[in-house]
Amino acid sequence: MKGNKGLIFLSLMPWLCMEADAAQHWADTSAGVRWSSSFREPYNPEKVSKTILNVTHVSQDDYGRNFLFMDYYISGMEDPSKDNATGAEEFYGLYRRTLSYNALAKDPIDSSWVKDVHLSGRMDVGYENTQLSPRPFKVRMGGLVDFKIPKGSLEWGLEGVYQKSYNGITHRHFEFDPSFVTWMSWNYPVTKKSQFSGILEYLEAIGEDGFGNDTKPLTIFRANYIYDIGQPKGFKVGVGYEQFNNKYSSNNAADPTNGSDQKTFVLLGSYHF
Incomplete structure (x- = not known):
C-alpha cells in the first residue's frame, strides 16, 4: 500500500505544480443546496430524504482546467448514523485537473468536430458516519475530448480507476480491482x-466489495435544468433528475429492497460568486 501511495503522489505532482504556476483566465465558484425525499441506499427498504450542501469551483488557466467539488450530505432518520441518534452525515469531495493539448502544443487542433483534447487526473475522498463507515479513496487518470458544438459544451472522457475503502462492520481496509470509467x-x-x-457515467465492475461479494457495473445519470434568477453571477434555481443503477457498484439483482437502484427528482439552488 505504501508503494501505491507513493506512485499516486508522484503521478499527481506534475499536474499540481503546473496548476500552481499558471495564470488564471476565468473562474466560477458557487455554493448550493440539493434536496429530495426519494434517495435510496443499498439494502435499505426506505426512501431517504437528504439535504446536500455543495461548494463547486471551476477555472481555466494557461495549461488547462480545474474542477473542485465538495458535497456534505445530511440524511433523515430513514438512513441512520451508526449510533442511531441522528440521520447519517456524509462528506464527498473530488478534484480534477486537466492539461489542454491546444494550450501546450505549437499547433492547436483544427477540426470541425473536436475543439480540444485534455489529459485528466482526478482524486476523490469521502466518509460517512454509518455502521459501514465507508472511507472511499479514488484516483482516476486518462483523457477527455472537448467536442465542437454550436453553443455550450460537450465532453467525453475515458479514465482508468484505482480505489479503496474501509468496512466499519468487519473493521478492515480493502482495495478494489483496477477498472475503467x-x-x-x-x-x-x-x-x-x-x-x-448533466452527466452520464459508466464504471465497470471493480471486483469484490468489503464483504467479498462481487460488484456490478455502475451507471450514473444526472440531468439539471437551471434558471438564473438575477445576473449570471448570482442566484440560480432549478430541478434535476438522478438515476443510479447498482449504486456504489452493489448488485441490485441481489438486493431484496431494490435500494441499489435510485430514481429521483431533485430540487436545486445555488449562488455563483
Missing part, C-alpha cells in the same frame, strides 16, 4: 437565462 457531460444554454446540463 467512461463518461459524457454537457452544458447547453436553452435561453439567455436558462441551461440544461
Whole structure:
C-alpha cells in the first residue's frame, strides 16, 4: 500500500505544480443546496430524504482546467448514523485537473468536430458516519475530448480507476480491482437565462466489495435544468433528475429492497460568486 501511495503522489505532482504556476483566465465558484425525499441506499427498504450542501469551483488557466467539488450530505432518520441518534452525515469531495493539448502544443487542433483534447487526473475522498463507515479513496487518470458544438459544451472522457475503502462492520481496509470509467457531460444554454446540463457515467465492475461479494457495473445519470434568477453571477434555481443503477457498484439483482437502484427528482439552488 505504501508503494501505491507513493506512485499516486508522484503521478499527481506534475499536474499540481503546473496548476500552481499558471495564470488564471476565468473562474466560477458557487455554493448550493440539493434536496429530495426519494434517495435510496443499498439494502435499505426506505426512501431517504437528504439535504446536500455543495461548494463547486471551476477555472481555466494557461495549461488547462480545474474542477473542485465538495458535497456534505445530511440524511433523515430513514438512513441512520451508526449510533442511531441522528440521520447519517456524509462528506464527498473530488478534484480534477486537466492539461489542454491546444494550450501546450505549437499547433492547436483544427477540426470541425473536436475543439480540444485534455489529459485528466482526478482524486476523490469521502466518509460517512454509518455502521459501514465507508472511507472511499479514488484516483482516476486518462483523457477527455472537448467536442465542437454550436453553443455550450460537450465532453467525453475515458479514465482508468484505482480505489479503496474501509468496512466499519468487519473493521478492515480493502482495495478494489483496477477498472475503467467512461463518461459524457454537457452544458447547453436553452435561453439567455436558462441551461440544461448533466452527466452520464459508466464504471465497470471493480471486483469484490468489503464483504467479498462481487460488484456490478455502475451507471450514473444526472440531468439539471437551471434558471438564473438575477445576473449570471448570482442566484440560480432549478430541478434535476438522478438515476443510479447498482449504486456504489452493489448488485441490485441481489438486493431484496431494490435500494441499489435510485430514481429521483431533485430540487436545486445555488449562488455563483
